[in-house]
Amino acid sequence: MNLYLTLALRYLSGRKLRTALTTLAIVFGVMVIFGMNTFMPTFVKTFQTQAMAAAGQVDLTITQKTGEAFEPAVLDKIRAVDGVKVATGALERLINLPANYVDNDPQTPDRITAVILKGIVPQESRQMIAYNIVEGRFLEEGDTSAAVITRSLAREFGVKLGDTLSLPTAIGLSDLTIVGILPEQILPGNEVVLVPLAEAQRLTNMPNKINVGDANLDSMDEARRNEIQQNVLKAIGDAYKIGALEAGSEILTNIRNAQSIFNLMGFLALVMGGFIIFNTFRTIIAERRRDIGMLRALGASRSAIRWIILTEGLVQGVIGTALGLIFGYLFGAFTLNLTTPMWQQYLNLNVSSPEISPSLVLTSIILGVGITILSGLIPANSATRITPLEALRPSLGSVSFKRIAGISFWTGVVLFAIAVGLLFTGSMQFISFGAMLFVGAIILMAPALVNPISVMFATLLTLLFARDGTAHLAEGNLSRQPGRATVTASTTMIALAVVVMMAAVLSSVALTFTRIMEKSLGSDYLIMPPTLAVWGSNTGAAPNLAEELRQVPGVAVVSTLRFAATQIKDISVGILGIEPGTYRQLDLLSFAEGDADAAYRAMENERAMIINGVLGAAAGIQPGDEVELLTPKGKQTYRVVALATDYLNAKTTTAYISQHFIEEDFGRNEDIFFHINITPDADRQAVENAFTGILKNYPQFKLVDGKKYVEENARLFDAVFLGMYVMAAFLAIPSLIAMVNTLAIGVIERTREIGMLRAVGAIRRQVRRMILSEALILSAIGTAFGILAGLYMGYMAVKAFEAMGFPMEYLFPGSGILIAIAVGILFGALAAIVPARQAARLDVVEALRYE
Known part of the structure; x- marks a missing residue:
């Protein structure tokens, strides 16, 4: 084992740039998984500690x-x-x-x-x-x-x-x-x-x-x-x-869903890291064919060759995982500090430092080191099959489409057709399955498509680098190594597919929830408790406060919310008591199913309720159904008359009943939220002064201008969306690492070829352009595949939100596609900088002597 470790360290130290880039991929993936899992559990624990009562x-x-x-x-x-x-x-x-x-x-x-x-x-x-x-x-x-x-x-x-x-x-x-x-x-x-x-x-x-x-x-x-x-x-x-x-169990469910999404993002980052390592080790085997053949000739067993390669991967995995844990903790702490003001404003929570559990550390280590070893296992096994005679054979030339387009390609074509067909079923389960088939199909088809796509993009680049010939040289190199190009393009594809998918989701969420927000928070004034959505942890006010507000000159309508907790089919549900008449006047709910007027009339005369989409999806109920609500007086049957939602409760399982029945069945007459409209001729300053005076005796409430609050939430939306876009771009970083890695390896592998080009008259600028062209072609292939996969996955994600009960409306992510193209081109240019300089600086004589 000491021999394997010595050889591994010697080789890794001799290839510092490649080693750093490969290790960085693991650092990134472990950082996302570890960092997000120190942040989210800390928030959940704080929520439970501060928003839930403890028993004696x-x-x-x-x-x-x-x-x-x-x-x-x-x-x-x-x-x-x-x-x-x-x-x-x-x-x-x-x-x-x-x-x-x-x-x-x-x-x-x-x-x-x-x-x-x-x-x-x-x-x-x-x-x-x-x-x-x-x-x-x-x-x-x-x-x-x-x-x-x-x-x-x-x-x-x-x-x-x-x-x-x-x-x-x-x-x-x-x-x-x-x-x-x-x-x-x-x-x-x-x-x-x-x-x-x-x-x-x-x-x-x-x-x-x-x-x-x-x-x-x-x-x-x-x-x-x-x-x-x-x-x-x-x-x-x-x-x-x-x-x-217990209080707030419905919102904790959504927090844990968010944690699952972040875990998925971290896992995708590690998978992309695995692609990079796989690509690196494949190239290592090709580059060291002569060395491996000589070791075999000197008596090294296949097992010894395998362990030499795997030990290199193990060293990189251990180092990358250790650094990932350190940077992950810093990332979690930074995220907590960044989001603490939002938790204080909306949930009245002071979040503590990141929390680290032994199981999280162990899981991160297993994922980081395990994916590294697995990524090197196939190349290591291929290295064991190299014989001394094979090591002396020259490299293969160009590869034709006919040679590559074998069973893998046609399998990919079949999977692609099935995935497209599933898209039109409308079923969330089928579409989700189709997304996996779609990505797999592109990866299987990519090797056969590298050559024709490379030719197409090389022709376009010829217009940019006229009469240089560098674009066609780059295309020829990629065509000779379609497998390596596919792995690198697949990494870019996954990263940019995530960007396009998130763009589709975020643009659809922005469109949908902005409309709902403008409608449900569009009152002239709002009187709000310290926390929103977690209504059960707020201290409200007796009905006399609403009566005092109604007596203020210039007040037209005062509508209040009351809260009670219940269960429907063992699902925790928040019940909001509304005044059907005034609520209808303010038009605060966005209806997806059912007639608004009929629903409000039914609520005034019987035990009728409006449910939101999240509750409907979770409990499997819809308008027309009768459901049993658990109340302090026993079970009561309510009829579902409509499906609608408002902005503040769109993410939690919520039902709306009349205040008459929330008092009769749940004993609640405490107002926790107030919507107020004033008359057109009212003196706003005088009205605000009167409200402020009344609320001095109720410091748990704050008076908010409805229009300004909508604008504030819109700015918060923009900030959150920007953060999500940054996170998506952050997730694309491994594709940059993969491209730099591939290009740097290509320069090393083609040292002799580059020396010959320089010997026959190629200048340094042409060598740099050749590497830049190769990078741009690689990024273009990955970007094209990524946009296709992202559009599919984005549609799938919107359908998934609809299946969970969110009132989503799909919006084509035009901005996301432009961002993906910009990121792809930028990453291609950035990836070429170091390898291009490395290639241009090669000494001609030394390059010709390179083995």
């Missing part, structure tokens, strides 16, 4: 499956179960705090962005949990406006025992007197503010409700405890579960 240290925590509040009578059923020693109820509510609420300093972000208001029955709660009061006293029966907090929370707010803690609540800004201090909070999670249960019910406008039942058991035997737990579930019914309160 008790034996059992019982909640409604939807997270909604329920009647305290459920506790009687729990207490009646044999083995339950004590049970108590609590009302927990996550309160997202407005930005800079703690220190009022916009320059330094608050460490505390949310707290949990927890209402408890003091005597019962102390039987469940041993609260260690370090200052003051615990809550007592009869306390009002009293709170117990931790020392760490007191320090953050700058308050002490006897001071007042002000929190935004459903009835306005409320003052709580601190009567007791608990030790510092050590475990991760939101800080808890303990208040009497009756006080919590008053502050949240949820009289006689709880949403958590805690129980301690009388046995420590595991089997007995499991038996008691099952008996508790039987007693309370299937609408409840054992586990802590």
Whole structure:
């Protein structure tokens, strides 16, 4: 093994440029996979920590499956179960705090962005949990406006025992007197503010409700405890579960989908890296035929030759993977810093540093090193079949189309025809399968097409380099090595196919969601909570706030949203309560199926609901169906009357019902979002001043000009799309590495040929142009194939979004095609710089002596 390693290191150190370019391909792929998987889990963990309530240290925590509040009578059923020693109820509510609420300093972000208001029955709660009061006293029966907090929370707010803690609540800004201090909070999670249960019910406008039942058991035997737990579930019914309160599960699903997309991009980068390494090792074998033949003549076994080649790959894989892990961590940290302001603005989250797990490191190492070794395995096996006699034979000349167009080519033609046929089926499954067939068909057909396409592009380049002959020399070299040209062009094809595909998706998303956004956020004013889409973590306002707003002179319409959580076919669903009449006036929903007027009329008179496309696709329901909603009062049947969506809820499983039924079935009358239109003759400044005055008592809300908010979101769209385009271009970098690698290897392999050209009178400029022509022809082949594959994959991706319920409209990616062509030409020119200089500087005598 030491011999193999010594030979591998000696060869790699002697080919520094090639080694660096090949290793860089692995660095890039590992960096994307590792970096994105340090970023996304960190965000998910932060979301769960800050937007989900945590259970106390008790034996059992019982909640409604939807997270909604329920009647305290459920506790009687729990207490009646044999083995339950004590049970108590609590009302927990996550309160997202407005930005800079703690220190009022916009320059330094608050460490505390949310707290949990927890209402408890003091005597019962102390039987469940041993609260260690370090200052003051615990809550007592009869306390009002009293709170117990931790020392760490007191320090953050700058308050002490006897001071007042002000929190935004459903009835306005409320003052709580601190009567007791608990030790510092050590475990991760939101800080808890303990208040009497009756006080919590008053502050949240949820009289006689709880949403958590805690129980301690009388046995420590595991089997007995499991038996008691099952008996508790039987007693309370299937609408409840054992586990802590959860919020935002519907948005976490979309976050994980995004993580899968980034993983796919990283995997594509590694596959392209594999192409580069495969191409490099194939050329290494061709270049070292003489060396390998001599080693075989001296007695080296086939296994020894194989291990020499694989050891070179192993060294590059280890080095590339190690560097990829380092740069991946830096990439993840940079991405977190770049996106943190957006998370703070829209989800009220402070994201921590990247998170690294042992499994992620191991997976990245396996992928990085494994793909490198696999890419070198086929060339290594071919090296073992080289005999001394074969090593002495001259190189092959040009290859004709007839010779190449064998079974692989015609197999590719068949796959191409099948893929095109599947495109017209309209089925997402068939189109997705067709995309794989399409890319495979192009790769199989490419070797036979290299020669005719090279001739065509060489003819075009002849117009640029008139009477030089360099373009036809470049075409001849590519035609002699169609396999190597195909591998390099395939790398470019995959990279630019991703660019065109993303252009199709992004342009279609921009067209669709901009229209929806302008419609659903087009009110004159919006009153918004700290977080959007994750409605369950917001503290809203009692109905009197909407009434106050309606009384402001110049106000024409005030329409509000209310939220409740439910399940449909075990799928987490957000229910939004709307006022059908005012919502219809504002025309806020974009309908895909069903009549708007008929749908709103039905919602006023019966249990009818409008669903969005994401819910329809996830649950397999459509207008006309009847579905059961899980509510605190049991299951209720609703009729689906239309399919529509709005901008804020387009990405989560959402249904709309009337506010009458959300209050009757879910007990919710808390407004969390306000749409307001004013009369044409209203004094905007006076109206805004009146709104600002009213909202002083509700700091959890902010007043936003509807038109300006749409413009702000449009700018955010542009920034996100630009970032995605940059990421797609970033993914194309391996194709540049592949082209530089191929050209540099070609220069080394043709050293003697280039020396002969120089000897018969070719000047340095002509040699440079020959290499540049070769690079441009290679990039043109890859770009042409990439645009074809990208158009197919882009259409497939839009259809995939439609299948998931997003209201997509396909837009031909003209800009994406122009970008792909520009990137292809630019990469071709850039790839030629170093190899062209290398070829032009060859010494004629030394080149003629080159073996």
